[in-house]
Amino acid sequence: MIELFQPILHYGGHFLVPFVFAAILWRDDWKQAGLVMFAANLIDLDHLLAEPIFDPDRCSIGFHLLHGWEAALAYVLLLAIPRWWTRAFGLGALWHLAVDYGDCLMQGL
Ligand SMILES: [Zn+2]
Numbered sequence: 387m388i389e390l391f392q393p394i395l396h397y398g399g400h401f402l403v404p405f406v407f408a409a410i411l412w413r414d415d416w417k418q419a420g421l422v423m424f425a426a427n428l429i430d431l432d433h434l435l436a437e438p439i440f441d442p443d444r445c446s447i448g449f450h451l452l453h454g455w456e457a458a459l460a461y462v463l464l465l466a467i468p469r470w471w472t473r474a475f476g477l478g479a480l481w482h483l484a485v486d487y488g489d490c491l492m493q494g495l
């Protein structure tokens with residue numbers, strides 16, 4: 387059953403939930419804010435530095451450059467900048483890490 391739910395949680399978490407957050411936090415500009423949060427998924431580009439680029443049995447958190455605690459700290463600092471788009475990006479990136487971490491837990495990695 388987890389095999390079926392995991393991809394739904396993963397892609398739903400990465401592609402749909404950012405817009406839900408945006409709708410709650412930036413009511414009037416939710417489309418713009420949602421797109422910025424969605425764009426935070428670009429931190430997955432760090433996978434291109436890894437060999438192999440994608441490994442279903444590997445936990446991204448703590449492995450890839452933009453999925454480590456140093457990066458997470460930078461995303462938290464983005465939240466402190468009083469600009470809606472830096473906050474949207476920081477929150478999107480942190481949410482991305484949370485979704486990826488959920489995957490690791492479900493896979494028992
Ligand atoms: Zn990721």
